Amino acid sequence: MYSDEAFVHYLSGKPLSKEQVWDNMAIILGHWHLLGYGIWALERLEDGELVGRAGLLNLPGWPDVEVCWALAPKFWGKGYATEAAKACVDWAFAEAGFPRLISLVHPKNKASEAVALRLGEAFREQIVFEGKPTKVYEILNPACA
Numbered sequence: 018m019y020s021d022e023a024f025v026h027y028l029s030g031k032p033l034s035k036e037q038v039w040d041n042m043a044i045i046l047g048h049w050h051l052l053g054y055g056i057w058a059l060e061r062l063e064d065g066e067l068v069g070r071a072g073l074l075n076l077p078g079w080p081d082v083e084v085c086w087a088l089a090p091k092f093w094g095k096g097y098a099t100e101a102a103k104a105c106v107d108w109a110f111a112e113a114g115f116p117r118l119i120s121l122v123h124p125k126n127k128a129s130e131a132v133a134l135r136l137g138e139a140f141r142e143q144i145v146f147e148g149k150p151t152k153v154y155e156i157l158n159p160a161c162a
């Protein structure tokens with residue numbers, strides 16, 4: 018996925034090298050071990066093909082726990098990102114008990130913004146994050162209200 022220009026456009030901005038992809042995978046796996054939550058791989062049920070990734074990210078410097086999503090382009094337009102993000106939010110609220118989740122979205126990334134809104138997130142503020150303009154969307158855990 019990280020060699021695809023469309024996939025990386027609002028992420029790294031350019032395709033990652035094999036070494037950078039390894040770093041990325043190590044971070045994703047390490048995140049689970051260090052924090053007990055993280056990113057899941059999304060697989061198509063019929064044949065196990067990798068659809069994308071979604072989950073919870075809270076790296077050093079992150080404003081809060083982020084629910085995030087990214088799909089291989091051939092799986093766009095099928096509702097998979099919203100379905101996966103909803104499952105992540107349900108798990109984060111019911112199992113992990115987080116009071117609040119955010120999503121960090123580039124203002125031009127309309128497809129991602131639409132996922133945040135379909136998920137029930139509300140726009141909170143625009144910040145500069147890692148040097149880029151970033152919209153912060155937020156969803157609150159009803160059990161913590």
Ligand SMILES: CC(C)(COP(=O)(O)OP(=O)(O)OC[C@H]1O[C@@H](n2cnc3c(N)ncnc32)[C@H](O)[C@@H]1OP(=O)(O)O)[C@@H](O)C(=O)NCCC(=O)NCCS
Binds near residue numbers: 027093095128
């Ligand atoms: C952001 C991203 C995940 C959005 O993907 P997406 O396919 O548009 O989002 P969803 O999976 O929720 O699918 C919604 C679309 O599927 C359509 N759809 C088709 N069948 C559907 C179904 N059964 N249920 C729900 N939606 C369905 C919806 O109408 C909608 O299309 P529309 O926007 O044209 O109306 C995708 O663009 C992506 O991976 N981008 C690269 C990585 C990235 O930028 N990640 C976000 C970083 S903040």
